[in-house]
Amino acid sequence: MNKIFLVLSFLFFLNISNAQDSLATEEPPKAAAVKYSEKDIKIDSDTIEAKTFSKNFKKKYTDSDFVYEYKAPEKTAWDYFKEWLASILRGIFTFNNPQASLNFVTMLLKVIAALIIIFVIYLIVKAIIAKEGQWIFGKNAHKKTVYYSEIEKNIHLLDFEKLIKESIQNGERRIAIRYYYLWLLKIMAQNHYIEWDIEKTNSDYLYEIKSPSHREEFTYLSYLYNHIWYGEFEIDETTFLKTENRFKKSIKTFSNE
Structure with missing residues (x-):
């Protein structure tokens, strides 16, 4: 029995060995040959632009990103x-x-x-704000500042009615309005509405006035004066008469109260 089993085992392994040898020697199937004709050949007709560099190409790369050597700036x-x-x-x-x-x-x-x-x-x-800026912007402003500052220093000694009359006769309406304004300040100082000081501005005087109605009147008259005097333009007869009447009315009001 054992002999028969050994014989059968020998024959079984012999068949497996022969099968492996046949698989190892078997060649793979050959692929079918592919035939091409001239029609299948395509020629690329696109042109290729040749890239060249100019001799001065370094001048184009002067930006800081292309500077690799840092040089400390010279001290001033x-x-x-x-x-x-x-x-x-x-x-x-x-x-x-x-x-x-x-x-x-x-x-x-x-x-x-x-x-x-x-x-x-x-x-x-x-x-x-103080209307002293005319020395910057105005024409012949230096001459005007020197001349009229002398008048302001003697405001309590001047006869403004006479000065205004002479100015109107000479056709100098702007100067007449200036005299009216200085006359108003003189009357207000004499009646203790304000304290006169050549260095003070219109705003300084405005804060010194206690009565709201008087403060409103002085604000409007200051506006008229600044607009006419510092505007450096001549006013017509109608505008002058309206402004003159307003100043006369206010001077009378501040004189009687």
Whole structure:
């Protein structure tokens, strides 16, 4: 029985070995041959643009992105001044490093410059509000300022009725309106509505007036005076008469109260 089993096992393994040898030697099937004709050949007719570089191409790449070698900028006189000032401050205050003192000096100078600009703007605005800005914008303003400031210094000694009459006869209506305004200030000071001071502005006088009705009247008359006098234009007869009557009425009111 055992012999028969051994024979059968031998025959079984022999068949498997032969099958593997046949699979190893079997060639794969060949693919069918593909035939091409001249019609299947396509020629690319597109032109190719040749790229060239000009001799001066480096001049086109001057942007900071193409600068690979950093060169420190040369110091100016302003830079040396800031360094000198920073060295002085380092002797007074304690800084972590020289750069910290230099940054402090830069910030300090910016603050000082801003304060100077603000102060100059303040002076200009104050001059305009006070109607002293004519020396900046007006023609022959220096001559007018000197001449009429002498009149204002002697406001309590002047005969304004006479001065106004002479101005009207000479056709100087603007000057006549100015005399009316100074006459009004004289009457208001004499009756203690305001305290006269050549350095004061219209706004200063306005705050001194207690009565609301008087303050409103003075505001309107100041507007008329500023518009006519500082406007530097001649007024017609109708406008002058209306303005003159308004000043006369107010002068009479402030004189009698």
